[in-house]
Amino acid sequence: MCNNPLKPSPHKLISIDKLTQDEWTFRIEIAEPPNFGQFYEVSLPLIGEMPISTSGIGDGWIEMTIRNVGKVSSEIHRLQPGKNIFLRGPYGNGFSIADFKDKHVVIAAGGCGVSPVRPLIEYFYNNPGYVTDIDLLFGFKEPGVVLFENDIGRWQERINTIVTVDQVCGTWDGKCVGLITEYVKDIEMPEYKNMVVVIVGPPIMMKFTAMEFMKQGVPKEQILVSMERRMSCGIGKCGHCKVDSRYVCLDGPVFRYDEAEKLID
């Protein structure tokens, strides 16, 4: 009999970092680190299971930033460090780090989309010179929901970073207001053929941001997006994440935009 790929294993919750009221980062013990951009099926027995991307990768741990929006996530938010959380994975293709070597990398992320690219950014931050140049472009709905503020502050010291909010309510000491698409043209792109653009966020944001980069001259083959779909199994059986002939859990979540634009739900 084969082993059971749907069987999760317990992993210790090391610590919790409360980013905003609803979005907390959970650091979880794990022996083998995943690839950048991969995800896990995370579960609590008797509560349920959901796919969550890794927002941090370290020595013996991963991080997952989980928004409290449903049955499983709200129960995870009640866990105390030291308790077990159940994981299957890692799943998906993720980003291949070699694709970025000696390239001009632009990472555009909207809202929760920052999570799956955070390990990648950390890698570039910690390995200066791996890429020739790097720009970060983050968009959030409003000042109160800006994620990873401390990280962004740190990244800004070494990396050209634009942070924009769709609308200002409350205090906002950042300079930029408006949709992420409006700031694409502010990124200097001296040589398109050496660029890799990563876009992660809600479907509409990814579509229009990609179009904006293409308008600036970046070929769609050099744009990567990470798609999010409902998943039940993560291993190509349950059918929820199938789009056209692709399974987001197996063939994605990272797709080149020339393919992604043809994946019509």
Added chain:
Amino acid sequence: MSLKLSHQDFDEILGKLRQEYTIYAPRRFKDRGRFSDTDLIRYGEISSIKDMVWNEKSNFSPKEIIFPITQTIFHFTEDDYREPTIDSKKTIIFLRACDINGIRRLDTIFLKNGNDKDFYYQRLREKVKFVLVECQSSFDNCFCVSMNSNTTDNYSIAVRFNSDSLLLDIQDKDLDKYFGGVGEKVNFTPEFVTENKIKVNVPKVAEMPVEMYDHEIWDEYKSRCIACGRCNTTCITCSCFSTEDIFYDTTTNVGERRRTWAACHIDHFTDMAGGHGFRKDNGSRMRFKSFHKVYDYKKRFGEHMCVGCGRCDDNCPEYISFSNCINKISKLVNS
């Protein structure tokens, strides 16, 4: 080995087989049909040939035997979780050529898509032997010939039902022992339906033209389809499921993780935590299913998913004909 047997002789053999196998065939559930005083024909365990409906098409496919509608995947107890055990008896399924071909599609998804094999499917599937039920004529709405699924040689036994006897083509040596000394040796190989009243042309494109996705042919299904999902639940090849954890009792930590059939026509199929979902209108669900059955599955796996059993058309309460939809797609893309 080919044999002619009386129904009574065959029943005796079934009795012997039942010691080692659970035998499933289409059964009549009297007065359990959708409308009052109508019958439901679906798969169930049989002990006699009399229990079996062999001259009608079943409302539901045999997929529920190897891909149960509800399946517990883990039992949770206070501090443990484990897979449920299954019956050690092996399985015999009486089924038609289209369904045997359909189960190959299920095998593809559960055992070949991605690097992992589905544990729960595999352990039920490995136990199965097929008894091919010969179709003496095509039923309403069948279009197996167009889908190349009218024939198969993937069976342990093939059987032709006559009113007073059975003709058997026994291919599986494991089963020879059950047939020693009974019946009359004959020449019999099963015949297959070579023509259906319904014929479809499948779209012959490597890539679906992008304008087909929001083509006006889908508009009528926005209002016609009621998203009931019968086309999915009765289909031999639909294999989607959702997973859910259940507390049996809130005072003890006892419960289960279970999976249940899901369907791309039914609401909430694509909904994610937080509420965002895709394909809100029923026309795009019809398009998504249709392309899967006769276009993108083939692009990925090399053969069409649909086997033309026609159960979607048999069961649609709104008289939406999938076979006609395929023809509409093909007319647009093949021309």
Added chain:
Amino acid sequence: MSLDLNRKKVVKNAWRITKERDKGAIRIRVPGGQMETKHFAVLNQIATEYGDGTVHMTTRQGFELPGIDFENMEAVNRMLRPIIENLEISIGVSGFDKPKDGYPTAGTRNVAACIGNRVCPYSNFDTTAFARRIEKEIYPNNFHVKIALTGCPNDCIKARMHDFGIIGMAEPQLDSSRCIGCEACVITCKKLVTGALKLHKGKVVRDERRCIGCGECVLSCPTAAWTRNPKKFFNLVIMGRTGKKNPRLAENFIQWASEELVVQVIKNTYGYIDKFIDRSLTKEHIGYIVDRTGFHDFKEFVLKGASINPEARIAQHVHWSGTFYVSDVFIGAPQGDQISR
């Protein structure tokens, strides 16, 4: 010679005294509201040879042929014989003697039925077959009783405007392992019926006290998780009526009654009428007798000796409302007027 008619006998014979002197109208019963179309030829022949060439389709699913000279009653009655043989005698109804006599009584009206499950997907039983069984049990009878059968609580036949309305009920039975939690039944029940279903731990559960047995859940279920109990049940609603005095809708008397119980209650009712009817009136409609004796005496009488199936739920009390024309109580009586009921 002027016509010397026994009006009471004529009326009992299913003929109507009409506005036009010397001309009557014959009413043809069609128990269960369904018949072979060959009978139209007979109706056509009577109407063209003896009547005025027209037919009125009655509200009770019969046919009324007007404009027939009373002197042709016997001839017309004879012509009706094939219809009577086919629709009455062949189903076991007795009391039809000589062809010239036509219908023996007209008090108990034609047993009406919606189209039922021979055709309609919503119907929970074969209304025509049950109507014919009731016809056999209660006809001929002089007592004024109106009965209608309807396949489901949609009540297309308007059974609730009858003395006995028989509404088909299906007991939905769940094979929980087949339920996929799609909520098709839950939503349908909530939107169209009584909201008797909800999802609990991924599976549907049914509130038996809210369920009215309409069968919508079975119709809407895409996996045949819901099916009907093959045993048929009925909601027997009683004492609805139209009329000049207090028209009202019938109220639930026995829910989840078996066919046997329904038949026994209706048959026992004739004994009850016989015992309590006010014989000073030319006729007394069953509903007014129940008003006089009270529901409890009626209930006790009609359930005596009846075999009550275990599923049956019998009303403890029934309250009818309806329209009372002594409604001055509501709108204010003229000065000095005495209100009496």
